[in-house]
Amino acid sequence: LDAMAGLDRWNDIFSMLDANSVAGLSDGIRLLFLARAAEKSGDQPKANETWREMQRSLLYEKPEVVSFVAAYTSRIGELEEARKAYTILAQRRETALEGYLGIIRCTPKNAPSTELIPVYNELLEVFPNLQEARSDLAYLQLLTNQNVTDASFFANESLKRSPNSLAAMSVYALAQLKNSAPDQADAIYTDKPIAWETAPDNWKNIRAAVLYAVGKKSEAAAIAAMIDKSQLRPEELSLLPAN
Numbered sequence: 309l310d311a312m313a314g315l316d317r318w319n320d321i322f323s324m325l326d327a328n329s330v331a332g333l334s335d336g337i338r339l340l341f342l343a344r345a346a347e348k349s350g351d352q353p354k355a356n357e358t359w360r361e362m363q364r365s366l367l368y369e370k371p372e373v374v375s376f377v378a379a380y381t382s383r384i385g386e387l388e389e390a391r392k393a394y395t396i397l398a399q400r401r402e403t404a405l406e407g408y409l410g411i412i413r414c415t416p417k418n419a420p421s422t423e424l425i426p427v428y429n430e431l432l433e434v435f436p437n438l439q440e441a442r443s444d445l446a447y448l449q450l451l452t453n454q455n456v457t458d459a460s461f462f463a464n465e466s467l468k469r470s471p472n473s474l475a476a477m478s479v480y481a482l483a484q485l486k487n488s489a490p491d492q493a494d495a496i497y498t499d500k501p502i503a504w505e506t507a508p509d510n511w512k513n514i515r516a517a518v519l520y521a522v523g524k525k526s527e528a529a530a531i532a533a534m535i536d537k538s539q540l541r542p543e544e545l546s547l548l549p550a551n
Contacts, residue, residue: 336362336369340377344384363392371403378410387414404434412444417510417539421448439466447479450486451543460487467496474502478511481518485547490521509535510544517547 339362346355366374378393391414398407408431415424428445432438443466446459460483467473467480477496484493497515504512512535519528532548 334369334373335365336373336377339365340380359386359389363389366393366396371397371400375403375406378407382410382414387416390414398430401434405431408434418541421451421541421543424448425452425454443475443479447482450479450482451541453486456483456486459483472500474507474511478514481514482547485514485517485521490518493518494522494524504531505534509537509539510541513540513544513547520549 339358343355343358343362346352346358362377366377369377374393374396378390378397381387381393382390391411394407394410394414396407397403398411400407408427411427412424412431415427425445425448428441428448431441432445435441442462446462446466449455449459450463463476463480463483467476470476477500481493481496484490484496497518502515504515507515512531516528516532516535519525519531537545
């Protein structure tokens with residue numbers, strides 16, 4: 309559909325889709341394309357109305373239709389519409405995992421941790437054995453000073469299972485920072501060859517915070533300089549010195 313935009317066909321598409329039905333096309337997908345066409349033709353009020361109508365229709369659609377709409381809206385950057393569609397999937401037992409993981413992907417990396425903690429709690433109620441999700445939750449809890457004792461215990465156990473995992477090292481290091489043990493946090497990186505230039509920004513941020521905490525300011529500043537701070541959560545940013 310988007311490829312046709314370059315041919316100035318959006319108004320024609322809008323007229324074609326703005327009908328009660330199109331043979332062989334579910335209402336959810338028809339409304340998805342109608343909303344997209346309305347946006348591209350410059351009719352934002354119509355687009356907004358159609359997005360709302362689409363979301364209502366998805367409540368009664370087959371899972372594969374809701375999944376298509378969620379993936380498509382995510383791909384084109386309509387993340388709020390994608391999040392709503394993934395929420396519908398999360399509420400259905402057979403598609404719950406796809407739904408929760410989709411909600412997480414649609415949440416900006418710089419969103420407050422408190423936005424995601426309830427999502428992870430719900431996910432783990434349904435799928436309690438997802439260790440990666442449990443690690444993510446422990447990290448978010450540590451960032452927000454929630455359930456620090458249990459989160460720290462999990463971080464320690466996770467590092468025992470995966471001693472060379474940068475994610476496990478980072479969550480453990482954060483736990484040690486929160487427990488006023490920066491030297492232990494620093495020690496975990498000893499003799500671990502890590503390519504910080506290509507490491508995720510949040511793990512660089514933890515490393516820089518640890519280095520600042522133990523007084524290695526020049527090393528900390530070197531890693532901090534590599535971080536795209538626009539991609540950090542407020543709680544992550546607060547780990548670093550203001551200047």
